[in-house]
Amino acid sequence: MTIATSHRIADILTRHEQPILEAWLREQLVALSARQDLISEADLRRQSAEFLALFTSACRSGNITDITAPEWKQSCSNLGNVSRSRATQGFSPSETATFVFSLKQPFFSRLRQELGGDAAGLAEEMWNATVLLDKLGLYTTEVHQKAREEVIKLQQAEMLELSTPVVKLWDGIIALPLIGTLDSGRTNIMMENLLQSIVDTGSDIAIVDITGVPTVDTLVAQYLLKMVAAARLMGAECIICGIRPQIAQTMVHLGVEFGNVVTKASLADALAYAFRQIGCTVSKQTSRS
Amino acid sequence: MERIPILKVGEFLLVSIQVDMHDRLAMSLQDDLTAKLVATRAKGVLIDISSLDMVDSFIGRMLGHMAAMAGALGAKAVVVGMQPAVAITIVELGMALTEVRTALNVDKGMALLQSLVAKSCSMDNHDCHEK
CATH class of the missing domain: 1.10.490.10 (Globins)
Structure with a gap:
């Protein structure tokens, strides 16, 4: 049939x-x-x-x-x-x-x-x-x-490739500007990039800028702390900066703590702190008139 | 049985771990290090782990213990040259090793050790003057 x-x-x-x-x-x-x-x-x-x-x-x-x-x-x-x-x-x-x-x-x-x-x-x-x-x-x-x-x-x-650049700010200072939501996959790639850059540039200080991270909950804080701990094991000090006013409030309300990690409001503050740490001073040139 | 050499460099000891650590080797290293610290009255220990590319929780703990033992014997310990993958592993194992001082390479570690020892010496002298 x-x-x-x-x-x-x-x-x-x-x-x-x-x-x-x-x-x-x-x-x-x-x-x-x-x-x-x-x-x-x-x-x-x-x-x-x-x-x-x-x-x-x-x-x-x-x-x-x-x-x-x-x-x-x-x-x-x-x-x-x-x-x-x-x-x-x-x-x-x-x-x-x-x-x-x-x-x-x-x-x-x-x-x-x-x-x-x-x-x-x-x-x-x-x-x-x-x-x-x-x-x-x-x-x-x-x-x-x-x-x-x-x-x-x-x-x-x-996106992952694009979103994790590590930039060298000064001799011995590198910065990792984070943009977008952090999940475990992205954090791992970022951490690897950051640690490799610390080795490559021989940096003493790593500045992690979280201005572009929309929310910081306990999980994100944990990821950041892991990153800081790993960088410290490599002999580099981490500074977390770019904490926006609302983020600071949410962090306190959620009970998120960064422990004894140095945190600053802006990248400028973090850079000033980093300069002090490595013994650099920045001064304005006095006008010769 | 193989042993990890402990070299005396000036007033410091240099331990360079070049082979895969197994648990017996780690234990014997602790014995040797403490004995050598007492014998040479060294002021600092530099532990170079740049060739170590595999760690487990035991080795992680051993690093912490060695630093603590050096501290108990009045010496400063600095761990240098940790590989990125090793650092990630140790953090993922939940061991932050906050009590261990670290540096990127032997050069920086030596500089850190010198500054630490200088600081503690000046503090000791300060105490003496006060007495």
């Missing part, structure tokens, strides 16, 4: 490939009318034609129920590529799935034309085709989702 139906579907697809493709393209253009900035009609035509050809040959193989089978491998990988490229272009999941689902209408109307006289046969074919296209549509959404997740992961890694 399955063999026979698959032959019928493959047969109809083969005989009417061109008209189905045209109707399918029309459907897609209507569905994507608002997104014509993202993909050109020529690209759409090329993608659709490629997929329809692979889809037809896969149907001809006789298996129209299991898309994980080897006969479907090529169609699936083609569909995966389309889905991935759409995910990176910024299409939404439903717009991506429409690529497959919009094939239903032209295909079904063709089925109706061919099998109009045989009600039972038509119903069965329609059911088979629906199941198959639904599976392919879901597969598209899955790939789309995965591609988006990859994009997010990549962006996160880039």
